[in-house]
Amino acid sequence: MVAAVVVLWSFFRVLARPFEGGAGNPGQTVLTVLHWGDMEEDRIVRQLVATFEAANPDIRIRRINAPADYYAKLKTMFASGEPPDVMFLNARDIPTYAGLDLLLDVQPLMRADAEAGDAAGEVAFSPDAFLKPTLDSFRFDGSKHGKGGLYGLPSNFTGLGFYYNKTMFDEAGVAPPDERWTWDEFETKTRQVAERVPSRPYGCALELTGDSFRAILQTFGVELFSPDFKRFLLHDPRLVTVLERVRRWTVDEKATRAVLATDPYDSVNSGAGYFTLQKAAMYGPAGRWMVPEFRNIRDFEWDFVPMPRGTRRGTVLYVAAWSVAKATRHPNAAWKLARHLATPAGQEQLSRTGLAIPSLRSVATGPAFMDPALPPVHDERFLLDVEDSWPSVWPPDSRMQRRFGDHLQDCLRLGRTTISQSLADAQRDWTEEQESPLRTGVFPRAPWKAIIGIISVVVLGLVISATVALWRWRPGRLRAAEARAGYLMxxxxxxxxxxxxxxxxxxxxxxxxxxxxxxxxxxxxEWVGLLNYRQMFGNDPRFHRALWLTVKYAALGVPVLQTAALLAAVLMNEGVRGTRFFRATWYLPSVLAGAGMAIMWRWVFDGEHGLLNTALRPLAGPANALLGFLARQVGWTPPTLPPDWVGADADWAGVPAFVIAALWTIGGSMLIYLAGLQGIPRTLYEAAAIDGAGPLRRFVRVTLPMLSPVILFNVVIALIGSFQVFTMAYIMTQGGPGDSTRFYVLYLYNNAFENHQMGYASAMAWVLLLIILALTGLVLWQGKKRVHYEGLRT
Amino acid sequence: MISTLRTPPLAMRLIIYAIVWLVALSMLAPFAWTVLTSLKTDAEATRAPTLATLLPDVPQWGNYVRAMREAELDRFYFNSVLVALITTLLAVTHNALAGYAFAKLRFAGRRLLFGLVLCTMMLPVTVSFVFAYLICQWFGYVNNYQALIVPFLASGFGIFYMRQVVATVPDSLLEAARIDGMGSFEIFWSIVRPAAWPGITALAIFSFINSWNSFFWPLIVVDSPRYKTLPMAIADLSAGLYVQSWPVQTAAATILVLPPILLFFFTQRAFVRGITFTGLKEG
Known part of the structure; x- marks a missing residue:
């Protein structure tokens, strides 16, 4: 009994509300600042915070650097009602965050500073101190981006352009591009380099994302959205012209090797990788962030050029700024901190790392940024287009950006869709989005009082009925003691x-x-009733596709993986020596954490150089011939084997690829089967052998029936697991290309953390629960008829 | 007695060994790849991976030192070990006690409760994270060790598993002990605990690995470096978006998986026996 008390006490000791970890002295203001950054940036911000604390002893800073899943962290903090006082934000977030009234307008504070002059030794910023678009991109007036209140103090920015391999251009005898170059020159230069350099590189690795494509559009003065984000301008004929031109390079004239479209999610064949490995003479549109990595290049000389000219100059900007939360309890202190973090000294240090371009005019033109000792030689080219450019904002949030990028990949890299199809797809996405009642509808505030009331009544009812049941229960003294102990435990x-x-x-x-x-x-x-569910079933083709994809995965995966696990266990049970070793080996991949494995799996499934396809290629000839022969009989166009698993052929090869990858995680099931096999009495096999049964017959007549409860258990667990497949898709493909590997839970995750639809995501979670529940019920019901429990009750 | 089952012929045995070895090698491949990459230079690792570039020219042991220093892994090792050990210890006692109560105590609604527990395993945890955060905030756990430990203690899987394990302990043993005048806690300690020990070990390993590898939840619920765990540090390392060093990252990943591997290797006999108990009883 003493032991029990100690155990229980320790539980409640751990559960007890902890002490606030060093909340600071009374009267001290505590500010939280949230930012992202690698080691260098971390060091810089840490120092800035230290100098700030030294200068303001009455303020204590809690600094959080969250480079991984920054936005999940930020959103959770907002959702909890305790956002960071000062945070790092991208200009593209401003319409969303300022639109929801989450940020403080710092314009009045800035003006007050200017009137007070050089306050307390700190720089008082005037709006003119900044490169104009970097500051203006943090303005928002409720509908238009670039006007109105100011929601952040810019720290750094970058525009997109192209990196080129100067050594390679010299080798080809082609003049390297300069800041006056045009798209026509881009075309001829890429083709010439691809032809003339003996190592046969690509002319240019062209990064095709929604943003980089918009950088190309900027040079033709084409906008995708109206300034108020109400219209998606897909019917601009100039847009079609640009699309046709890019498609000619990347699809029609792919064989010339002038331009290679790259996939932003492909960690193996990244555009930057092609560039550093000298397999492409140019790389872009990309930002300043590549510079630290490219400074490690020893094999060739490289430099930067701005975007080629179309009908005008221009590019897409990324601007990061320090914003202040509206909910902060100390607006003045928070503003002071934001101002300190954006000081010239900090910007100088950051630009020395090569990572980003200072947003203060004075620093951007100073020696810290334009360091002649370090490549690129032409740092000033990064500043050329700034005044003519703007950040790439995607209404209403990042979802349009991702979807548009997917359509571009489909059309311009994989050639799976035509231009008009892609435009129609994009248009449909937009219309769905605009007309969705979840977006346009006006709903009442959620009746929390009623909900809490109902929940309390239910809980109270349960407690009362349990108490009544206990009251009426008249057990013997011994039974009562046992029950008491049981409840306690x-x-x-x-x-x-x-x-x-x-x-x-x-x-x-x-x-x-x-x-x-x-x-x-x-x-x-806000209370929407059943709208989330109605929307899901009636109006969301992506939901249906994700569900269908997941059903296919489960239908293929559960039988294949369970058979494999069972066979593995049977093999192991055949008196193999060193069972301990094999058991440990086969279970090992289940222990490995997934995150580091992404690049390996990309490599395994890569269409061209992948490990799997290298192994399969000798078989491909006969297989294709056979498939072609069969296909001719029924008039069907067969795919070419081996497929580009998670690339161009992902529509049909994606699910098998994920099943193949999952073969590495069967260790758990295998161990359970093995244990089951070892529990089957040997006498049963001997009896069967005496009756003349061969090995196969013994397996079917003895092993399978005796193992059936274990099989049922494993199948149920596998079913639950396969409907929740997520991590592999998240790290390997992010659901792409298109939606071809967007499994149910991945789509749910997208909705929850990227599309800001927590309610919808919750509804999706509950629909999945019901589906799995129904299927499990079905399996258990069928299992009851077929499973043998004989011999297990001994 | 001479067994009536003949050993399979030599050819058959060779085939079986070939297959078993082949599978073992391919199962080892991801780990081997991680270790090999961790020993390369940055330049070697960014080369498009082919079979020819699989081995590093000169093993770069310095990557491990860099991983330790750049991600400050040494500093977060302590947190990880502490959190995983406390979680394991508490989760096992938690679930074993409750498992005993649910398996051997008759009360109304037991089946219903069991069904509910199964249901909780069917809901994807993705959205629940946010709500669990709000609850942790309410309890004041955010940014404390509690946030990393308490939510892992009572899981649907844990109780499901322990109930199965304890159910296999023969009732007659318990009855006999009760007649000898033992109380319930005493029975748990001196009868159930030894009898269910392999299953308890297995749950301990599951809990340890689960806590050790968990990453998304800690990321959301803890932000002070004081409470950071290894997977978080490694995520930060790989999210150092701009400077990517695959070798250093894979070195960190290797450092991360070593403790669970060692743990599994040394406890595997008990672990496998533990699974024997559970596999057979479900249906």
Whole structure:
């Protein structure tokens, strides 16, 4: 009993509300600042914070550097009602965040500074101190970006352009591009380099993302959206001309090797990789962020040029700034901090790392940025287009950007769709988005009081009925003691379970009837009734596609993987020596964490150089001949083998690729089968052998029936797991190309953390639960008829 | 007695060995790839991977030193070990006690409760994260060790598993002990615990690996370097968007997986026996 008390006490000791970890002295202001950054940036911000704290002893800073999943972190902090006081934001986030009234307009504070003069030894910024677009891109007036209140103090920026391999151009005898070059020159130069350099590189690795394509459009003065983001301008004939031109390079004239379109999610064949390995003479449109990496290049000389000229000059800008949360309790202190973080000294240090371009005019033209000792030689070219350029903003959030990028990849890299198809796809996305009642509808605030009331009544009802049941129960003294002990033992578990597992579940069920963007606290959620569910089934083709894809994965994966695991276990059970070793080896991949493995899997499935296809290629000839013969009989165009698994052929080869990858995680199931096999009495086999049964017959008549409960268990667990397939798709393909590997939970994740639709994502989670529940029920019901329990009850 | 089952013929045995070795080698491949990459120079690793460039020219052991220093892994190792050990210890006691109660105590609604537990395993955790965060905030756990430990203690899987394990302990043993005058806690300690030990070990390993590898949740719920764990440090390292060093990252990944591998290797006998108990009882 003493032991029990100690155990219980330790539980509650751990559960008890912790002490605030060093909340600072009374009277001290505590500010939280959230930013992203690698080691160098981390060091710079740390120093700036230290100098700030030294100068302001009454303020203490809690600094958070969250480079991985920055936005998930930021959103959760906003959702919890305790956002960071000062945070790093991109100019493209401004319409969303300022539009939701989450940010503080710092214009008045800036003006007050200017009037007060050089306050407390700090620089008082005037708007003219900044390169104009960098500051203006943090203005928003409620509908138009670039006007109105100021929602951030820019720290650094970059524009997109091209990097070129000077050594290679010299080798080809082609004049390297300069800042006056045009797209016609781009065309001839890429072709000449590709022809004349003996190592046969590509002329240019062209990065095709929504943003980089918009940089190309900028040089023709083509906008994708109206300034108020109400219209998607897809019917501009100039847009079609640009698309046709790029498609000619990347698809029609692919064989000339002048321009190679690259996939932003492909970690193996990245555009920058082609450039550094001298397999492409140019790389772009890319930003300043490549410079630190390219400064490690020893094999050739390189430099930067701005975007080629179309009908005008221009590019796309990325601007990062320090913004202040509207909910901050100390607006003046927070502004002081933001101002300190954007000082010239900090900007100088950052630009020395090569990473980014200072947004202060004085620093950008100073020696810290234009360091002649370090490449690129022509740093000033990064500043050429600034005044004519603007950040690439995607309304209403990042989802349009991703989808448009997917359509571009389909049309311009993979050649799977024509231009008019892609435009129609993009148009449909936009219309769906604009007309969705979830977006346009006006809904009442969620009736939280009623909801909490209902939940309380249900919980209270359960507690009362349990108490009544206990009251009426008249056990013997011994039984009562046993029950008391039982409840005592189950209590910590029940507490933890209901708070941390069941609690979030109930909350997500409630939220599935609401519209909640996950950027503001829960009391801002709006009640939409069944709209999320109606929308899902009636109006979201992506949902249907993701569900169907997941069903296909489960239908293929569960049987294949379970058969493989069972066979592996049977093999292991055949008296192989060193079972310990093999068991450990086969289980090993299940222990490995997934994150570092992305590049390896990309390599395995790469269409051209992939490990899998290298192994399969000798078989491809006969297989293609056979397939071609069969296909001619039925008039069907067969795919060419081996496929480009998660690339051009992902529509049909994607699911098999993921099943193949999952073969590495069968270790757990295999161990369970192995244990089951070892539990089958040997006498049964001997009896069967005496009756004259061969090995196959013994397997079918003895092993399978005796193992059937284990099989059922494994199938149920595998079914639940395969419907939740996520990590592999998240790290390997991000759902692409297009939506061809966007599994259910990945789409759910997109909705929750990228599309700001927490309510919709919750509804999706509950639909998935119901689907899995129904299928599990079906399997268990069928299993009951077929599973043998004989011999296990001994 | 002479067994009536003949050993398979030599040819058959050779084929079986060939297959078993082939599978073993391909299973080792991801780990081998990670280790090999971790020993390359940055330039070697960015070469498009082919079979020819699989081996590093000169093993770069310095990558491990760099990983330790750049991601400050040494500093976060302590947190990871502490969190994983406490989680494992508490989760096992938590679930074993409750598993005993649920498996051997008759009360109404047991089946219903069991069904509910299964249900919780079917809901994708992706959205629940946000709500779990709000609850942790309410308890004041955010940015504390508690946030990394408490939500992992009571899982649907843990209780499902422990219930299966304890159910296989024969009732007659427990009855006999009760007649000898033992209390429930005493029975748990001196009968159930030894009898279910392999299963408890298996759960310990599952809990340890789960806590050790967990990454997305800690990222959201903890931000002070004081409580950072290894996977978070490694995620930060690979998200150092601009300067990418595959060798250093894979060195970090190797450092990360070593403890679970060692743990598995040394406890595997008990682990496999533990699985024996569970596999057979479900249906």
């Amino acid at each position: 189950a209590l910590p578990w029940m507490f933890g379970f209901s708070v941390f597992i069941a609690g979030p579940m109930v909350l997500s069920l409630v939220l599935s009837f609401m519209r909640w963007r996950g950027l503001s606290t829960l009391d801002h959620a």
